[in-house]
Amino acid sequence: MPIFDQGYQHWHGRLRSHRWAWLAIAGQGIRTQLRHRWTKMILSMAIAPALSLAAFTIIWGLCEQKAALIQPLLTLFRDLPEVFRTNPSEFRVPVWTFLLFFFFQIQRFFSMLLVLVVGPALISQDLRFNAVPLYYSRPLTRADYFLGKLGVIAGFLGAVTVLPLTLAYLLGVIFSADVTVIRDTFRLYMAGLVYSAIIIVSSGTLVLALSSLSRNSRYVGAMWVAVWIISNSLAEVFTHTLKADWSPVVSYTQNLRRLAEYLFDLPGAADRLATLLHRPPMLGLNQLVHTYPWYWSALALAGLCGASLWVLTTRVQSLDRLK
Amino acid sequence: MNEVPTAQDTRSQTPVWERRPRGLLFAALPSLLWLCLKQQASGKRLWVLAFLFSLPSVIAIIVRTMHSTNAPAENEDALIFSLLANALVPFAALWFASAMIQDELEEQTLTYLLVRPLPRWVIYLSKLAATIAVTAALSAVFSFMAYLAVYAGLEPAHPEIADRALKVAALLALAICAYSSIFGALSLIMRRSLAVGLVYIVLLEGIVANVPFIARKLTVMYYVKVLVERWVLNDAVQDWAMPLGELPSAANSVLVLALIGVAFSLLGAILFSTREFRMKTPEAS
Amino acid sequence: MTPIVEFEAVSKWYGNVIGLNHLTLQIPAGVTGLLGPNGAGKSTLLQLATGQLRPSQGQVRVLDQSTWNNAALNRDIGLCPEQDAFYEWMTGREFVHTCARLSGLARAAAGPQVERTIELVGMTQNADRAIRGYSKGMRQRIKLAQALVHEPRVLFLDEPLTGTDPVARRDLVEIIRGLGRQGRTVLVSSHVLYEVQAMTSTIVLLNRGRLVASGDVRSLRDLIDKHPHRIVLRSARHRELAAKLVSMPDVLGMQLNDAERSILVETRVPDDFYARLPELALQNGTPIEEVYSDDDNLEAVFKYLVNR
Numbered sequence: 001m002p003i004f005d006q007g008y009q010h011w012h013g014r015l016r017s018h019r020w021a022w023l024a025i026a027g028q029g030i031r032t033q034l035r036h037r038w039t040k041m042i043l044s045m046a047i048a049p050a051l052s053l054a055a056f057t058i059i060w061g062l063c064e065q066k067a068a069l070i071q072p073l074l075t076l077f078r079d080l081p082e083v084f085r086t087n088p089s090e091f092r093v094p095v096w097t098f099l100l101f102f103f104f105q106i107q108r109f110f111s112m113l114l115v116l117v118v119g120p121a122l123i124s125q126d127l128r129f130n131a132v133p134l135y136y137s138r139p140l141t142r143a144d145y146f147l148g149k150l151g152v153i154a155g156f157l158g159a160v161t162v163l164p165l166t167l168a169y170l171l172g173v174i175f176s177a178d179v180t181v182i183r184d185t186f187r188l189y190m191a192g193l194v195y196s197a198i199i200i201v202s203s204g205t206l207v208l209a210l211s212s213l214s215r216n217s218r219y220v221g222a223m224w225v226a227v228w229i230i231s232n233s234l235a236e237v238f239t240h241t242l243k244a245d246w247s248p249v250v251s252y253t254q255n256l257r258r259l260a261e262y263l264f265d266l267p268g269a270a271d272r273l274a275t276l277l278h279r280p281p282m283l284g285l286n287q288l289v290h291t292y293p294w295y296w297s298a299l300a301l302a303g304l305c306g307a308s309l310w311v312l313t314t315r316v317q318s319l320d321r322l323k
Numbered sequence: 324m325n326e327v328p329t330a331q332d333t334r335s336q337t338p339v340w341e342r343r344p345r346g347l348l349f350a351a352l353p354s355l356l357w358l359c360l361k362q363q364a365s366g367k368r369l370w371v372l373a374f375l376f377s378l379p380s381v382i383a384i385i386v387r388t389m390h391s392t393n394a395p396a397e398n399e400d401a402l403i404f405s406l407l408a409n410a411l412v413p414f415a416a417l418w419f420a421s422a423m424i425q426d427e428l429e430e431q432t433l434t435y436l437l438v439r440p441l442p443r444w445v446i447y448l449s450k451l452a453a454t455i456a457v458t459a460a461l462s463a464v465f466s467f468m469a470y471l472a473v474y475a476g477l478e479p480a481h482p483e484i485a486d487r488a489l490k491v492a493a494l495l496a497l498a499i500c501a502y503s504s505i506f507g508a509l510s511l512i513m514r515r516s517l518a519v520g521l522v523y524i525v526l527l528e529g530i531v532a533n534v535p536f537i538a539r540k541l542t543v544m545y546y547v548k549v550l551v552e553r554w555v556l557n558d559a560v561q562d563w564a565m566p567l568g569e570l571p572s573a574a575n576s577v578l579v580l581a582l583i584g585v586a587f588s589l590l591g592a593i594l595f596s597t598r599e600f601r602m603k604t605p606e607a608s
Numbered sequence: 609m610t611p612i613v614e615f616e617a618v619s620k621w622y623g624n625v626i627g628l629n630h631l632t633l634q635i636p637a638g639v640t641g642l643l644g645p646n647g648a649g650k651s652t653l654l655q656l657a658t659g660q661l662r663p664s665q666g667q668v669r670v671l672d673q674s675t676w677n678n679a680a681l682n683r684d685i686g687l688c689p690e691q692d693a694f695y696e697w698m699t700g701r702e703f704v705h706t707c708a709r710l711s712g713l714a715r716a717a718a719g720p721q722v723e724r725t726i727e728l729v730g731m732t733q734n735a736d737r738a739i740r741g742y743s744k745g746m747r748q749r750i751k752l753a754q755a756l757v758h759e760p761r762v763l764f765l766d767e768p769l770t771g772t773d774p775v776a777r778r779d780l781v782e783i784i785r786g787l788g789r790q791g792r793t794v795l796v797s798s799h800v801l802y803e804v805q806a807m808t809s810t811i812v813l814l815n816r817g818r819l820v821a822s823g824d825v826r827s828l829r830d831l832i833d834k835h836p837h838r839i840v841l842r843s844a845r846h847r848e849l850a851a852k853l854v855s856m857p858d859v860l861g862m863q864l865n866d867a868e869r870s871i872l873v874e875t876r877v878p879d880d881f882y883a884r885l886p887e888l889a890l891q892n893g894t895p896i897e898e899v900y901s902d903d904d905n906l907e908a909v910f911k912y913l914v915n916r
Contacts, residue, residue, distance in 0.1 A: 038515045038518065113518065113522075116517075116518055116521070117515065117518055214367070216426070216429070218421070218422055218425060218426070218429075218517060219367070219368060219422075221517045221518070222368075222371075222414075222417075222418040222517065223371070225414065225417075225418075225517070225521055226371075226375060226414065229410065229414065229521070229524075229525065230375060230410060230411070230414065233405070233406055233409070233410035233411075234378065234382075234406070236401075236405070237379075237382060237401045237402060237405065237406045238382070240393075240397065240400075240401040240405075241382060241383075241386045241391060241393055241397070241398055241401050241402065242382075242385070242386055242389065242391060243391070243393075350709065350712055350713070350714050350715070351709060351710050351711070351712050353709075354706055354709035354710050355710060358695075358706055358710070361697075362695070365697055430693055431689075431691040431693035432693050432694065432695060434660065434687065434689045434691070434693070435689075435707060435710075435754065436710070437658075437659070437660050438658050438659070438660070438682055438685060438686075438687045439679075439682055439707070439710040439711055440679050440680055440681075440682040440683040440711060440712055441679055441682075441710065442679045443677065443679070596677060597677075599660070599661050599662055600660060601622070601655065601660070601661060602651075602655065602660065602689065602691055
């Protein structure tokens with residue numbers, strides 16, 4: 001029998017394509033963050049709105065089918081107009097619109113919280129422990145590094161936005177048992193995807209930029225809180241003092257909300273509902289909708305993204321320029 | 324390098340370590356306070372906070388430059404009572420107080436304090452005092468500036484504004500005491516005190532405090548608003564759903580805020596005295 | 609000898625991980641080396657001894673006082689921690705001065721004492737630079753200075769020589785030895801065995817949270833029955849010498865090295881063996897050019913006790 005060498009053995013496999021290098025960074029970051037209790041807690045709390053959305057889409061689907069299962073529930077709502085009972089699919093688009101809009105309103109809060117828990121340490125800890133050379137000494141570009149880190153944010157935010165949206169949409173389509181549902185609501189599904197992408201990219205680039213500014217992740221967290229909460233307070237102050245139309249543009253979350261109103265066509269859904277019910281728009285609905293152009297918010301968020309990318313490229317240099 | 328000096332003092336044959344007095348080291352307290360103050364007052368954090376605290380003044384100047392039709396009292400309400408007192412002060416207290424022990428723990432410099440002959444509760448209370456001093460000073464300076472920005476140069480003049488500004492500075496200092504003691508104790512109970520403190524500020528101080536329900540009496544912001552109405556504005560009613568007849572007196576509100584500060588400071592001191600702080604050394608990692 | 613540091617059946621665990629396991633130990637005055645592989649529990653032991661941690665079981669006493677939450681005891685304790693952490697914005701002098709004042713030195717006394725300590729560690733020239741600009745060796749010196757400035761009776765030094773250059777290392781070793789000669793108790797934790805051996809022959813050896821051995825290095829070596837002593841003899845006629853040695857009853861084994869003309873002898877009674885060597889050397893035909901022990905040192909003790 002030959003005696004085999006137990007020492008180092010050279011690996012003869014093939015290296016994976018460089019295209020997916022960022023995925024390794026993202027995967028590692030997600031696995032690391034999932035070990036933390038707080039991350040799991042917030043993800044668990046974010047399940048409730050997702051389950052509610054799924055439940056509502058199922059109920060609505062059964063409504064459209066006029067399923068016997070749902071009739072006892074409908075008898076509780078005696079004031080429902082007759083057109084609702086005879087032709088519920090007329091209300092399809094407004095109902096789906098409001099469901100998705102309010103779902104994203106709630107999930108936006110959880111998204112901000114997730115970014116607060118997951119985001120600050122992404123680059124700040126690498127800077128603190130001088131781990132950046134560990135990345136750049138591999139065949140990784142800066143783009144891979146940033147994409148990988150952004151991928152961590154995208155993973156968590158996608159889990160509370162894209163995933164429940166897709167599941168609820170599929171359930172709603174299935175339980176409607178009507179192909180025309182896809183024709184009427186696919187636009188809303190795409191709007192949800194686009195909105196999720198906006199939340200992920202804007203908050204991801206912003207928190208990564210903040211994370212690159214300090215080696216102390218607690219400071220980064222505080223700066224994120226300042227962007228989230230203080231900018232909102234500032235917008236309210238501007239509204240009360242300057243009484244300017246553009247006041248909400250100062251607030252990061254108000255900008256996101258304005259884009260949601262545009263993407264889901266909330267005013268259109270409100271008008272459609274008013275027409276079907278032969279009454280003025282629902283009380284309080286006017287207060288939900290902002291009047292300034294949506295592209296102000298789009299420009300504000302685009303500017304924020306651009307500034308974040310500039311900060312990132314300045315702060316995290318390539319290997320030969322690291323301190 | 325010199326030879327190792329002997330432990331015996333040239334004046335006496337008794338080793339130096341046997342001649343030191345026993346009892347609380349009062350000589351150490353000024354140095355400890357000075358160290359804590361320098362830690363809180365140095366670094367970028369103070370500049371960021373100064374920038375945020377300057378926003379009410381800047382916005383007031385912008386508003387007046389744009390010849391807004393707002394009455395000064397409206398600007399005061401929006402900028403000082405809402406933005407400064409409702410948002411910036413709790414945020415500043417959260418940021419400073421949650422970091423006062425956690426930062427030393429992360430930087431691993433806490434060891435140098437723990438191995439000194441200083442009771443742990445003295446260390447904690449000194450850090451808390453320094454934190455409160457720095458944030459209260461910041462809020463006092465910038466609240467004065469905000470009042471100047473809102474009221475300076477107006478006709479007719481408002482001579483009572485100086486008195487009001489002083490009262491607001493004192494009120495904010497009291498609020499900072501309460502908030503800092505709460506968040507300081509919180510930072511000893513959980514690592515993610517920033518996130519928990521944020522939820523506390525948004526939900527309790529931001530929402531519950533504004534809902535006319537008995538639960539609002541559990542919030543710091545309720546008593547701050549009571550003091551604004553009763554003490555700062557001399558029983559003038561604001562649009563806060565807080566009818567004067569149902570409010571506690573100014574003295575009671577001050578007492579409650581002081582009690583909150585004392586209670587949570589004591590809690591923090593006890594937690595700090597009994598908790599272990601394990602320094603992860605490179606070898607142990 | 610009255611123990612200065614006592615561990616009485618001390619256990620310390622972190623969740624499910626045991627840091628120290630039923631440790632009973634007494635450390636007398638003088639310099640003692642604390643050795644052990646990574647994760648042995650050395651830092652846990654030092655943190656327990658300095659009152660930073662509370663024992664899960666048992667008692668830790670220094671100068672006959674319990675260490676946990678005993679601020680007054682810290683007057684007599686100095687710690688040079690392992691972690692490379694400072695108030696980076698301070699200068700070296702400010703840092704040592706602050707530590708002196710925090711230790712209770714009055715303002716008038718602190719100034720001269722700080723100067724003496726800074727000079728002792730060889731940092732007078734660089735004392736007014738910010739610590740963030742210091743080299744690794746300078747940082748170690750300043751860290752040692754803050755531990756010494758209040759002239760503690762008991763010193764705990766956790767890896768004090770890490771990152772220092774050979775000159776600094778020699779100076780610091782001499783300082784530590786001087787502290788021992790003064791009658792202070794110094795417990796030095798280190799991985800660098802030959803440096804510990806240069807400071808002291810009294811060691812405490814930990815492995816996996818347990819006490820493996822404590823005492824004088826040579827006494828410990830004698831007690832290790834499993835590994836016979838290894839002694840190397842060099843001779844121009846090493847084979848003839850080997851033929852004479854093999855007849856000795858206390859010689860357990862031999863290895864010949866023709867290239868170096870040496871013999872590695874294994875014996876359980878090295879003193880008896882050494883006693884016979886002069887006579888052997890005087891005999892015709894077997895001159896002995898060199899004799900040394902291959903393993904009568906700290907490294908061997910460490911290796912035999914930790915790797916068994």
